[in-house]
Amino acid sequence: MSTILETILETKRREVEALWQRVHRDGPFPERAEPFRSLAESLRSAQHLGVIAEIKRRSPSKGVLQASVDPAARARVYEQGGALAISVLTDETYFHGALEDLRAARSAVKLPVLRKDFVIDEIQVDESVSAGADIVLLIAAAMPADRLAALSKYARSRGLEVLLEVHGEAEVEAAVAAEPTIIGINNRDLRTFEVDLATSERVLRRLPEGCLAIAESGIMGREDALRMASAGARGILVGELLMRHADLASVQAQVAELCVPLGAVAK
Numbered sequence: 001m002s003t004i005l006e007t008i009l010e011t012k013r014r015e016v017e018a019l020w021q022r023v024h025r026d027g028p029f030p031e032r033a034e035p036f037r038s039l040a041e042s043l044r045s046a047q048h049l050g051v052i053a054e055i056k057r058r059s060p061s062k063g064v065l066q067a068s069v070d071p072a073a074r075a076r077v078y079e080q081g082g083a084l085a086i087s088v089l090t091d092e093t094y095f096h097g098a099l100e101d102l103r104a105a106r107s108a109v110k111l112p113v114l115r116k117d118f119v120i121d122e123i124q125v126d127e128s129v130s131a132g133a134d135i136v137l138l139i140a141a142a143m144p145a146d147r148l149a150a151l152s153k154y155a156r157s158r159g160l161e162v163l164l165e166v167h168g169e170a171e172v173e174a175a176v177a178a179e180p181t182i183i184g185i186n187n188r189d190l191r192t193f194e195v196d197l198a199t200s201e202r203v204l205r206r207l208p209e210g211c212l213a214i215a216e217s218g219i220m221g222r223e224d225a226l227r228m229a230s231a232g233a234r235g236i237l238v239g240e241l242l243m244r245h246a247d248l249a250s251v252q253a254q255v256a257e258l259c260v261p262l263g264a265v266a267k
């Protein structure tokens with residue numbers, strides 16, 4: 001056990017085990033009442049960079065960002081600022097999130113909601129569907145290529161959109177083969193926590209034509225948003241910048257600032 005990702009995955013394997021036991025004991029997860037909402041559609045039709053605004057109480061790299069958060073109120077403000085989707089950290093151990101946060105956020109808005117967790121097993125996909133998630137994150141570095149493809153296929157078969165996260169060029173081939181709905185390029189290396197926006201610039205050049213791609217992490221303002229847009233990203237995933245503010249009026253203004261026009265960008 002050396003890197004944080006490996007440590008987290010170790011915890012996830014135990015959670016998966018417990019989930020299977022629960023399902024064997026109590027039966028399958030309850031049916032989902034809510035229809036799915038699509039992020040891919042709004043990313044494709046938007047004339048501006050799509051902002052996926054995140055609810056994250058703490059992170060292993062930054063510590064506590066905001067201990068007490070009202071996910072419904074925050075989701076509403078993200079929506080009012082013009083975000084195309086809400087991302088909710090649901091991992092409890094390392095991010096102090098919960099599936100309850102996702103439910104609360106989703107019922108407060110009309111936007112699609114991304115379940116941000118470390119999904120490595122079909123049972124977590126079932127749980128995500130039941131909880132009302134619209135998009136699920138899969139991380140290329142978390143599993144071998146064949147598992148990535150199988151899990152992506154399963155998630156899509158259950159009606160979810162798949163955001164598949166890569167960090168470097170080396171993961172692009174496996175990611176594309178898994179036929180995700182959207183590819184996310186994480187500017188933060190989950191092994192070292194180092195953040196570099198040049199990561200997105202490099203990887204975006206390697207993606208096949210027509211690929212819907214977003215840049216994740218380390219976006220700290222309009223300048224960075226413009227940089228990601230001109231590199232070819234259709235959207236950005238932003239957490240820390242928004243979570244550093246408790247004042248919801250300034251959070252809303254901050255989201256609006258990030259929705260830079262795509263037309264103005266030389267591609």
Ligand SMILES: O=P(O)(O)OC[C@@H](O)[C@@H](O)c1c[nH]c2ccccc12
Nearest residue numbers: 186216217218219237238239240241
């Ligand atoms: O807070 P930031 O630097 O704006 O980053 C948001 C998001 O990209 C980050 O939370 C993230 C990207 N991939 C992840 C995987 C797991 C947990 C968290 C993440």
